[in-house]
Amino acid sequence: xxxxxxxxxxxxCAILAAILFVVVVIALKLGAVPVSLYxxxxxxxxxxFGQSSQISSDYGLIVIDIRLPRILLGIMVGSSLAVAxxxxxxLLRNPLADPYVLGVSSxxxxxxxxxxxxxxxxxxxxxxxxxxxxxxxxxGAAATIAAVYVLGRREGRxxxxxxxxxxxxxxxxxxxxxxxxxxxxxxxxLRGMAFWLMGDLSTSFQxxxxxxxxxxxxxxAGAIYTTAADLNxxxxxxxxxxxxxxxxxxxxxxxxxxxxxxxxxxxxxxxAIGYVGLLVPHVMRLIxxxxxxxxxxxxxxxxxxxxxxxxxxxxxxxxxxxLPVGAMTAMAGAPLFIYLLRKGLA
Amino acid sequence: MSAxxxxxxxxxxxxxxxxxxxxxxxxxxxxxxxAYSPNPxxxxxxxxxATSFQxxxxxxxxxxxxxxxxxxxxxxxxxxxxxxxxxxxLLDGFVTHSLTPRVRAQRIAMVQQESRLLFPSRVxxxxxQGRHPYGHALRLDTETDVTIARNALAQVGAYELNxxxxxxxxxxxxxxxxxxxALAQQPLLLLLDEPTLHLDIAAQVDxxxxxxxxxxxxxxxxxxxTHELNLAGEYADQxxxxxxxxxLRVGPPAAVYQRDLLEQVFQTPLTVELGPSGRPRVxxxxxx
Numbered sequence: 001x002x003x004x005x006x007x008x009x010x011x012x013c014a015i016l017a018a019i020l021f022v023v024v025v026i027a028l029k030l031g032a033v034p035v036s037l038y039x040x041x042x043x044x045x046x047x048x049f050g051q052s053s054q055i056s057s058d059y060g061l062i063v064i065d066i067r068l069p070r071i072l073l074g075i076m077v078g079s080s081l082a083v084a085x086x087x088x089x090x091l092l093r094n095p096l097a098d099p100y101v102l103g104v105s106s107x108x109x110x111x112x113x114x115x116x117x118x119x120x121x122x123x124x125x126x127x128x129x130x131x132x133x134x135x136x137x138x139x140g141a142a143a144t145i146a147a148v149y150v151l152g153r154r155e156g157r158x159x160x161x162x163x164x165x166x167x168x169x170x171x172x173x174x175x176x177x178x179x180x181x182x183x184x185x186x187x188x189x190l191r192g193m194a195f196w197l198m199g200d201l202s203t204s205f206q207x208x209x210x211x212x213x214x215x216x217x218x219x220x221a222g223a224i225y226t227t228a229a230d231l232n233x234x235x236x237x238x239x240x241x242x243x244x245x246x247x248x249x250x251x252x253x254x255x256x257x258x259x260x261x262x263x264x265x266x267x268x269x270x271x272a273i274g275y276v277g278l279l280v281p282h283v284m285r286l287i288x289x290x291x292x293x294x295x296x297x298x299x300x301x302x303x304x305x306x307x308x309x310x311x312x313x314x315x316x317x318x319x320x321x322x323l324p325v326g327a328m329t330a331m332a333g334a335p336l337f338i339y340l341l342r343k344g345l346a
Numbered sequence: 347m348s349a350x351x352x353x354x355x356x357x358x359x360x361x362x363x364x365x366x367x368x369x370x371x372x373x374x375x376x377x378x379x380x381a382y383s384p385n386p387x388x389x390x391x392x393x394x395x396a397t398s399f400q401x402x403x404x405x406x407x408x409x410x411x412x413x414x415x416x417x418x419x420x421x422x423x424x425x426x427x428x429x430x431x432x433x434x435x436l437l438d439g440f441v442t443h444s445l446t447p448r449v450r451a452q453r454i455a456m457v458q459q460e461s462r463l464l465f466p467s468r469v470x471x472x473x474x475q476g477r478h479p480y481g482h483a484l485r486l487d488t489e490t491d492v493t494i495a496r497n498a499l500a501q502v503g504a505y506e507l508n509x510x511x512x513x514x515x516x517x518x519x520x521x522x523x524x525x526x527x528a529l530a531q532q533p534l535l536l537l538l539d540e541p542t543l544h545l546d547i548a549a550q551v552d553x554x555x556x557x558x559x560x561x562x563x564x565x566x567x568x569x570x571x572t573h574e575l576n577l578a579g580e581y582a583d584q585x586x587x588x589x590x591x592x593x594l595r596v597g598p599p600a601a602v603y604q605r606d607l608l609e610q611v612f613q614t615p616l617t618v619e620l621g622p623s624g625r626p627r628v629x630x631x632x633x634x
């Protein structure tokens with residue numbers, strides 16, 4: 001018997017956090033402009049101690065103002081998608097569930113685009129306007145997961161294959177509407193939109209959107225973490241979980257709303273990045289086991305590592321040009337998806 | 347025949363000779379009925395007519411009857427999973443359906459026909475799940491939880507399995523582990539839905555004898571749904587006979603196991619005789 005202790009939980013998270021730190025340092029160093037490790041460390045320390053004015057001007061701007069925000073964004077997006085994927089897999093009892101496969105990302109993208117279209121017509125203050133896109137993405141995500149949940153049930157039972165098909169059909173329907181909307185937009189927007197839809201971290205945002213992202217992530221991920229022990233029991237089915245004291249309707253509501261917030265936030269800043277929410281939970285489960293009290297935080301860190309790595313590759317392999325990060329994750333994720341299907345894990 | 351008459355037939359015999367006062371009674375099923383329909387606008391597909399019985403601490407009640415007679419429905423009603431159409435079910439004076447899932451799981455443990463796990467887990471992890479209704483905020487397992495889970499495994503004689511994977515143990519071993527998880531809930535009421543299904547005869551006898559011992563040691567009230575007439579006759583204090591949603595009789599096995607009644611319910615010629623233990627024994631007589 002090896003029951004979970006706080007020290008083991010913290011140790012496992014610390015190992016992944018250390019790996020994430022190394023990946024972040026590599027990501028800061030790599031790029032079109034070379035940066036020395038020494039200079040990097042010196043500049044980061046100066047930022048931390050509030051002495052940004054002393055940063056050497058030649059590459060300080062690149063590292064601190066361009067690469068670092070993008071890496072922080074990648075960490076948040078990766079964590080959000082991985083946590084959303086982990087909780088969808090447990091709640092729907094489906095090892096292939098993930099925001100992208102279920103069409104939730106497409107729904108969030110549609111919501112975000114609708115918000116972008118509506119924004120000029122609403123006279124909002126800049127602070128509220130910044131909130132509009134993530135909020136639209138959240139609504140789109142929540143509406144899609146509700147639709148997929150209803151469509152995926154047949155005679156009150158949830159079949160794995162029906163659910164996945166419902167997700168795929170929903171995703172293609174959403175994409176068709178997005179195409180329709182995009183053709184009504186002006187030509188200059190079109191290219192940026194297409195890139196964003198593939199999953200892209202290069203867009204820059206207003207500063208207050210970062211606050212929305214940070215607070216939203218910690219609140220939603222924290223809410224999901226309070227159900228970690230319940231999700232362990234839900235793996236055996238809703239009825240069995242209920243007999244062991246799980247308030248199933250409450251857990252379902254909390255996880256659906258919180259996972260929709262996470263997906264909405266991630267999609268509103270980075271578009272539909274696929275396979276992170278599917279791949280990361282499986283890898284973490286192989287390493288750390290299927291206890292959600294461990295799996296949720298390790299998946300969050302693993303998702304961050306995966307997206308930061310993928311984004312670093314995306315902006316270096318064809319430098320000075322850039323790939324969308326979604327193309328990188330799909331290249332790695334699609335073969336694994338096929339492998340899981342063939343192994344009968346679905 | 348109208349419903350009240352049938353109810354009188356079902357409950358009358360038992361309540362007539364119930365010797366104990368209501369303070370001994372732990373589980374009280376009072377005139378409980380239920381109707382199931384997949385769609386509220388349709389006529390119900392299945393109904394359970396008013397059923398009553400009472401059980402004390404340490405007693406084993408067996409629910410018997412052919413397929414689709416409402417055995418599992420009655421068990422789920424007792425577990426509080428379904429809301430009765432009429433009547434009520436009291437456990438130590440509380441209506442089981444109105445308890446919160448957490449409080450209910452501290453008092454009622456349900457052993458269901460085995461379910462497939464999505465991702466594999468170890469035996470000790472599985473048994474620790476029984477401590478879930480007692481967990482606090484972060485729900486890390488405490489020393490007490492581990493001790494209780496360990497004792498539960500020892501009580502069913504499966505402690506040596508604790509480090510094995512759930513999908514790598516035999517059917518009989520798995521059934522004991524599932525029972526251990528129910529014991530880890532430290533319930534007042536232990537409900538079992540066909541626990542002997544897929545078990546060989548030795549494992550069946552082992553399980554029922556174990557239940558008998560546990561009910562006596564831990565003062566559980568045990569309600570078990572089963573097809574095994576002879577095991578129920580041997581180990582149960584009361585049996586309840588259901589047929590097509592009607593409770594035909596409740597009482598000690600000797601009173602319920604009557605040849606014409608069982609032949610009519612199970613639609614099979616059979617004989618009932620007294621076994622060496624003084625309990626009734628049913629033998630199916632082949633049709634010639």
